[in-house]
Amino acid sequence: MNNINIDEIIIENEQLKQENNELKDKLKSYTNTNRHKKYYEKNKDIVKEKGKKYLEELKEKNPNKLKEYRHNAYLKRKEKNKDDNEYIKEQKNN
Numbered sequence: 001m002n003n004i005n006i007d008e009i010i011i012e013n014e015q016l017k018q019e020n021n022e023l024k025d026k027l028k029s030y031t032n033t034n035r036h037k038k039y040y041e042k043n044k045d046i047v048k049e050k051g052k053k054y055l056e057e058l059k060e061k062n063p064n065k066l067k068e069y070r071h072n073a074y075l076k077r078k079e080k081n082k083d084d085n086e087y088i089k090e091q092k093n094n
Helices: 002-028 034-042 043-059 061-094
Strands: none
Touching: 034 061, 043 061
8 A cells, every 4th residue: 555655656756847847848938048138139228228217217106116126236236245255265265
């Protein structure tokens, strides 16, 4: 009886792995493809203009959200600089 449950679990696990791989393949077609890169290269000015327009609207409608975005960006920059500095120190010690 125990073997049947283990066999069923193994079969179910293999099916889930296969389904997971299929979904990953489908997801790849929607994220970070060359089409996206080409679009942004060709329409760089349009994308920048839309970004500016969005920020202007955000300033008027919800300035607190803009402050939150900028604060999060600051924290990420700070963390990245900290990691870079640690890496540089580590390289000097070696």
